[in-house]
Amino acid sequence: MPQFANPGVGTFTAWDYVIFALLFVISSGIGVFFAIKERKNATSRAFLVGGRQMICGPVALSLTASFMSAVTVLGAPSEVYRYGASFILFCLAFSFVIILTAELFLPVFYRSGITSTYEYLELRFNRVVRVAATMIYILQTILYTGVVVYAPALALNQVTGFNLWGSVFATGIVCTFYCTLGGLKAVVWTDAFQMVVMVLGFLTVLIQGTIKLGGSSNTWKIAKNGQRLNIFDFSVDPLRRHTFWTLTVGGTFTWLGIYGVNQSIIQRCISCKSERHAKMALYLNLLGLWVILVCAVFSGLVMYAFYVNCDPWTAGFISASDQLMPYFVMEILGHLPGLPGLFVACAFSGTLSTVAASINALATVTYEDFVKQCFPNVSDKRSTWISKGLCIVFGVACTSMAVAASSMGGIIQAALSIHGMCGGPMLGLFSLGILFPCANWIGAIGGLAVGVTLSFWPAIGGFIYPASVSKTLPLHLSTNSCLPLNISDLLSTQSPTLTPQWRDRPILADSLYSLSYLYYSALGCLGSLIAGLLISFISGSKDTAIVRPTLIRPVSNLFCFWSDKFRKMCGSGIQHGQKNSAEANKENTVSDNDLIMKISTRKELNDVYNQDSRKIPSIYIPEQCTHINFGLVKETYF
Structure with a gap:
């Protein structure tokens, strides 16, 4: 492999540290402000769901920031840099997700008067289903949050020299601090502030990068010549990593598992003072998702145009593709004091918002699903202290998980797919309860088990036996203009080190185990839904007459052209005949x-x-x- 001379990039200056520190100070200050403001309204309801008096604006920003973590800020541009701008097709997936969430799932959760999303499962099925789903959610969220904290800290540390464990513990401490003091209102308003910081960071990179390249038209021309603008690939091969169908269909299932039924999202929606405000927050959040996605995609294109003839990943200047964005930022902004700090603040804003949302959601489901069930008559004051104590416990747990993630190696990539693996079966479980009144608790448990098996099986298999090179090979990357250490190296280039292939591969390695990661959620959801229905029919369908109307939106009622006979056959539990x-x-x-x-x-x-x-x-x-x-x-x- 040829050796290239690393031109090197700058490191943080005092001004960068000041800008970055301001992010933590302001975030903590918001927590202190709401702790003082809400001290007279000390109830668990006010702490966990903001007294259900939030307005749509800040909630919309919070919804966007909650899952637009540093993984998005650092990972999405790198994805576009290596595989092209087809990532922009997530805009379609986001649109479908928000419409389905606002019109199908949100009305049921909001009108049910619940605090924990999983409370719905006890009302619809029984406590066994609720506890099973809650345990899966807690494990999923702690694992994902730990990775979200550790992965960007590692990438930024190896490129900018920013202290790894200092950033990990600072993130955990600050999030725990303002979550514990201010509750959901602090989380929502801090997320809104961090969302603004994320956009400013992206815009800074886009403007400076475009100036360096001589204008947007030049950037567009280079990206087109490098095949980065070939967006539409209509191949139906489910083993292809990214196609139109994996990004739109698979992406819809993956993100619907987050937006439709995830506690972090639903908790913000039900904190709004009316259902109308909650729906407006979701649709405004769609605009925010589009803005972040467009910024990430264009950042990736600008980065590719800048490194079109000397790819730092192929040349070995960085050790992982996730380090491309911070390396690029330090190269174009390193001479401008404070601006690299703004981008790092942008990346960590995503991390802070995700961690804060996770801590608050974990505290909510634990209090509502376990503590409140064991101690139903606890006083308001004591319930507030218990909720704050849970925030501290989960803050420590998520930070500790970040420490454990340092020894996971390649498992980090598998952990980043955890939302698809767990979110799909959860989506199927909630859809079963909402759309099919005839489903019973036995079908719910059985369907959840089948869904988890179907989503985890290809994901774990794909980690052990990676997909063939032809399915994951990035687009062409060049090192022609890199300065070689040896003259003999000038004539040769080397592709990035690709995932090693195992000699003894099982039969499923090139089929099920090579399935696109975006289909994990779809597989888990459909498996959970279909198995749940079959098991319900076999074990004896639920008496639809006893299902509360607010807990269902029967699938047989969603389409006006279905006959009354067919609706009754589907078990909608609604008598459609005329009555006096x-x-x-x-x-x-x-x-x-x-x-x-x-x-x-x-x-x-x-x-x-x-x-x-x-x-x-x-x-x-x-x-x-x-x-x-x-x-x-x-x-x-x-």
């Missing part, structure tokens, strides 16, 4: 009464009404029922 007025009123009364038993206790209902004397928007009840609101419920029943 007396029967209809009687049925509505029963449904409403059953509904308010779920909404809350009399005391909680009165508390909510007294906090907001306006007519709270009506609560959804299926077609055959009336719409009611809190004002009428209070007047009628209390």
Whole structure:
């Protein structure tokens, strides 16, 4: 392999450290502010879901920042640099995900009055299903969060000289600090601030990089000549890493497992003061996702144009592709004091927002699904302290997981796919409960087990037996203009070191184990859904008459052209025949009464009404029922 002279890049200056430190100071300050402001409203409800009084603007920014972590800031540009701009097709996937979340999943969760997403599973099935799903979520989130903290710290350390463990522990301590002090409101407003920092960091890189290349037209021309603009590959081969179908279909399943049913996202949505605000937050968040994705894709194209004749990865100047972005930043911004610090703040803003969202969500599900069930009569003051204590516990756990991630080696890449592996079966489980009233708890547990098996099997197999080179080979990368250490090296170039291939590969290595990682979620979701339905029918379908109307959106009711007979056959639990007025009123009364038993206790209902004397928007009840609101419920029943 030829040896090239590394031109070297700059390191952090005092101004860079100042800019970076300001990010942590401001984030901590937001936590202190909300701790002081909300000290008189010390309840677990206010701490964990912001008293359900959040508005759509900051929640939208928080939703975007929550999963646009440093993995996105560093990994997405590198992906575009090596494989081309087809990554932009995630815009379509994001659109489908937000529409489905806002119109299908959110109404069910919001109108159910839940705090923990997994509380829904107990209401719909039973406690066994709830506990199983909660345990999977806790393990998934701790593992993913640890990797999110460690991976960018490692990449930045090896390129910028930024202290590895200093950044890891600083991230964990600051996130735990402002989550513990300020609760969800601190997390949401800090995420909003960090989202702004992320965009500023990207814009700084884009502007300076474009100037260095002599304008955007030149950048576009180089990217086109390097085949980086060949976006549409309509191959239906599921083993291909990125095609139109893997990015749109597989990407939709993967991100729907996050946005549709993940506690971190749903918790922010149900913290809004009305369902309308929650939906607006989701649709505004879609704009934020598009902005971040476009910035990441264009950063990758600018980076490719800059290194078109001397790829630092192939030349060996960096040891991993994730280090491309920070290496590029230090090269073009290293002479400008403070700007490298702004980009590092951009990368760590993504990390802070993800870690904070995870800590707050973990504290919420643990309190609601375990503590509250064991100690139902705990006082408001004590519940708040318990919630804060859980934030500290999970903050330590996530930071410790980052330490453990340092010894995982190649497992880090597998851990970054954890959302697809766990999110798919979870998506299938929730879809089973919401869309099919006939599904029972046995089908739910069985379907979840099948879904987890189907998603983990190819993922673990793919890690042990990597896909063949032809499926993962990046586009052409050149070192023609790199300065060689030896004259004889001038005539030869070497491709980046590729994943080694095993000699003794099992039969499934070139089929199931080579499946695109974006299909893990789809496989788990469909497996969980189909197996859940089959097991439910075999074990005896649930009596749909006892399923509360707010907990379902029957698939047989989603399409108006389906006949009444077919709807009944699907077990929608809804009588579509005409009834006289007396029967209809009687049925509505029963449904409403059953509904308010779920909404809350009399005391909680009165508390909510007294906090907001306006007519709270009506609560959804299926077609055959009336719409009611809190004002009428209070007047009628209390």
